[in-house]
Amino acid sequence: MSAREGGGGWQALESNPETINPFLKKIGIGGVECVDVFSFDDEMLEFIPKPQLAMILCFPSSEAREFLQTQYDEVEKNGQKPADVFFMNQSADIGNACGTFALFHSLANLENRINIGDGKFKNWFEKAKLVGEDERSDLLSEDTELAEAHEETAEEGETEQPDNVEYHFITYVNKDGKLYEIDSCAPFPRPLGNTTDETLVKDASVAVKQLMDNVQQLSFSAMALVGKQE
Template structure:
């Protein structure tokens, strides 16, 4: 009987679902003092308000309803970045970490570090995944958008010299940025919840390379070459891999589009 029980427990702890719970419990223990923000919705209205409120010009968000060519044709150009929001766990017995982690582990093993010209910050604010996704997009579009002279420009100037680890704290303690986030989160269409089970991943074309920003990691992941003309189709390949692994096609996404007239 004892051997049977031990075998069952061994299978339980080997289960990916259990690994996910243990990982979350470990993170909760380490981050007892973590500050939590209200979650930001993944929709153009909310994100466009935040873009305006922090003083950024020359860019706005558009809904992405799918990667079929006829749907992509509705999205104005230029396509600068894409923010993807999806459930942590699909129908498969795995979660997002199971699919993404091997890529980051391999790069880390190879000694890869975040390039100095790619702005990245490791998230240390709870429920702020959507805001981190948007800020990662904007901060890496310095050649395409107008940062203005408002809250975003002021914060970014202070954050740039800091380490990947310290940039999150600089955001947390920036009163103007925190207030702008809170205002936009409260203006969302859905009821605010305390526990968020969705993930946000950002994709940005930086000087012809497609980068993935997953704010729980230590760096932005280079995926491969891209261009403005192929950007959304290049992102589609990554999304297809996620959807296949999670056995789900449910996601929401917004595309950051340049305002060429500004």
């Protein structure tokens, strides 16, 4: 399924490895690629390549927002907000970029484990690490090289651009053996326990299944960010 996010600002990206993988190349990232996650059934998960570094989920936004808010309220109540995870809040003027935010949240938190290259992403990331969470979104919206790569990628997609907000992207990433759900519209990353490069998608599926059980529309899609198979 090639769902798109929607909203104002940048054009929408598709949840589709054939779209995201060329984008990775455009921004200078090598050694990793996205593959489809077709099902969270145990037997299907065995076919997903390893190492599994992150999983990007695309889902109907409005139906899920209330449920997700309760999850983050519980984390805040229990004082579990993480301090060592790269995170940025998405501002309104870059509303169509949540696919890029999910991808960049994945890459940034894998900084010491993957080759982030010496291109557009690294140039932005080195600046982003020096400013606060709220400023990182503005830094991204003002980056003309990344905006151009994003627009080229969005225009190459197979589905039409939406008029209204329909879908939202978040990521689940392995940061130092801990699984985090990172949502650019949430107040902070959500810790979800331990994980490994062999079990990340299965571990993340626990949270995804909870989300699916609480949303009536089942139009979800997911991609795993994995070590590239040479």
